[in-house]
Amino acid sequence: MSSIASNRELQALVAALPAVPEDGSIRAAMLEALLSRLETESPATAQVCATVLASHGDKIAHEVAETLQLRLKPFEGLQPRAAPLDEVDLIVVAVKPPELDACLAVFGVPPDERPRVLGVSGMCGWFAELSSTRILITMAGSAGNVQAAMVMAALRREVRAPVAVLVGMAAGLEGKVEIGDVVVAEHVLEYEFARLTEDGPEYQPRISDVEERLLRSVEIVDRLDPDWTGEARNVVQHASRREEHAPAESDLAGWSPRVHRGVIVAGAKLIEDGSLPKLQHDLHDRIRAAEMEGAGFAVACDEAGVAWMVIRGIADFGNPNRVKGWQFAATVAAALVLRTLITAGLVTPRQP
């Protein structure tokens, strides 16, 4: 049943229940339908209703409400997980708090909104809706390909979604990208697989490919939403998050991020030695960014049959003198690229 139809029936049930004859068991069924719809639409409201009915309702209402409370009880403390919410259209995974904050800000989740516990995965999530796309935003918490794969596997047990997108920051290849730009991966290279020989390491990277149809329009984001760069500046300037070494107002004023398609390398090493150009030389001409989770994320998604993307904002160049001030802003830009694609209806499930 569509959400609109469900809301209409909700209104109908609220209007009808006081007038339904009390002796009829039809009333109990209608009450269950009402509360279960509420449970789907707004678990918090369902819990409030159940609490009121359990103490003030008649015998039938009391029984229904008390049983519903039991169903909701395991998730007390944080907002309860409603069973049907385990199905969304898209999962956004961030890795670290600045990246999560950027995603929540871009997708319009209020700073004071508390997350829901996602089953026994140890993770929390925020639910948002954009252009009829139901989105779960969550955070892995630890860096690394193995951790990203484990997080995706755990998430899959709690939430069903046909698409997942890893959104965050990365080191960019100086000369090809600018700080604050966005790189959308066309391939992710797990580059550390290598044969160590006397002549030095022979890299044998493993490649994960993004479905081409998800990439076709990424370089025309400006045309899909000409205002997206202004929106990026706006989100950063008005965000409640304040970082050390955050970009100066003057830097932000001149910030006009661009979107690049390219190869992203993902390994266990945090690159701070300026070695990214060498990796590009040795491994793949189209390398544009480096990070630490994309490969594990991609493999886990492929294993689960989930369409995936990796979108990274460039926070530094992986040099010895790298600063962290652009992590939030760069991720805002990456999240805005995703938001623009979703709004245009271009992020869709894997084709059969």
Next chain:
Amino acid sequence: MDAVILRIRPDSAKSAGHRAERLQEIARALVGEQDAGRRPFEAQTAAFPAAPRGHITAGIFAAEIEWAAKADTIVLDLGFSMRRVRRGVIDKLLADTLKRLLDATTDTHRIAVIVGDLKVVKSQDDLGRVVDTHHRRDRVAVIPTDGTSPRSASGWTLSDEVGELAEVTLDELRASFMQRLLRRRGVFQSTRHDEYLRFHYAPHPSNDLLSELVARKLSELAPDAVLYDGSAPEWLSTAVLAAANIETITAGTVGDLTSKSTSKATLEADVWERLRSLVMTADTSMVLVVPLAKSGSALSASVAQIRTVHKGSLCVLAILVDYHFAPLPKGVAPPQSTIKEFGGERIEVHYIERVHQTLLASDHWQVLAARAGNFVEDMSLDWLSPSPVGLWSLYREAGVDIESPVPKSSKRLPIRWFPQLSKMSDEDALWVGECLIRLAKAELGAAVEDLVFVLPDEPSGAEALARALKDRLDVTVLTVTREEIDRGVGNEDLSLQLGRRGGNRIVVVDESTVTYSTLLKIDRLVRDAVNRSPDLAVVALELPIGDHPRPSYLRALHAWRPIVMADPTSGVQ
């Protein structure tokens, strides 16, 4: 063998036409046998797809033809409505069957062909060509069911009894019509803006008996003209115009009758002139046909409008009347007419059948719900799905109680508040069945002839729904027994039947589902039979508990997650 009866029917109308006992009587009359106590003649029914794709296998019915040819007299019963099948291919199939039957017999055989709305088998039809040109054509008699005279071959004199037995009587027509009368539940806007009705009545789209019923009534009343209201539903105007055509009576709307010029009339100029000229003659009689008479107020307005121009004889034919409109003491057979006073004039109102039409008070819970959720329905509009208010009204009628039976294999507690759809009436079952058919058509974007419905055949289940789908809604239905479902072993008949319908979309139907178990088991049976999953599953009610895998192709008319389970230790049961 003296005689055999071979019934040929489309899949979607296996039960259409005369019942077995009547066919036995016809066969007995044909062979001139008086002793009704003798053992019955052998009979077989052979079915064919209602919407065949391309040609039908040339050898179809070979075994049946070989079997029938052993008897001296063969009753070939084709007494179904050709309007329910794709005619071109089926015409050829029937003609081919008769030809092969004639080829297989000798000059001593006789074949009596019972025809439904083929009526007079025309020489230009495929069947008519065989009847008129086959070298054994003198061995064939054609017996219509509409009361017209049988056409028998030279040298084969049929008794009057044969024609009388073959005729579908008015009462039988009425009963068949009522069996396919759809009664929708919901909250319907009455003609008065502050009045709401609980039901909406309309013949099922496949119910093509109304024109014949009206024609017979018109034949009985013998009016000079027949009228209907311009705002009447299309099913009524279609039936009235068809009936008037059969009886060669002038027909038009009340507005046509009272309009002063042809430019304002909906009729062709010559028909309008004829209608107007009837008004000028004092001794002309007219019949006003209305869909349903309840309080008589709308009827009264129409009568008053007619009386502004027509002073001659007038009576009313209401297809349906409310019980309160024509009340009768218990046990008294309805006379099918009543006298009512309109504007001081007593007018006879004839009717086909009485029904319950309930007015809902404005503070009734159904009206409150419908108004709050915007579910008040306009009776003049076509509809796609039932309103939740209509479904709640159904649950109230059928009852809400502990779920029973719960499949033993599921080892779960029963749901405490479970709508008892297994107890719904035949009228409600017809409506729910039609809702499920419409849901399937909309989901698959397919014509009903292209759908084959597979449903569990369980004596304890929603029998009324199964009966409605099998016998009254003219859809192709295949059933699987509970034993077959639980064993999970493919059934040869299902393979054969689904195999024959390669191009059809497969729709699994059940009245309700909780754990999806039955649907998934039928999925397995279908995949075993035709190597693919069903295209769709439709249920009236989805009440999921737990976290069972849900078929992605499932659609439900109504769904919610139950909360309370019946606890066997609490005494609730």
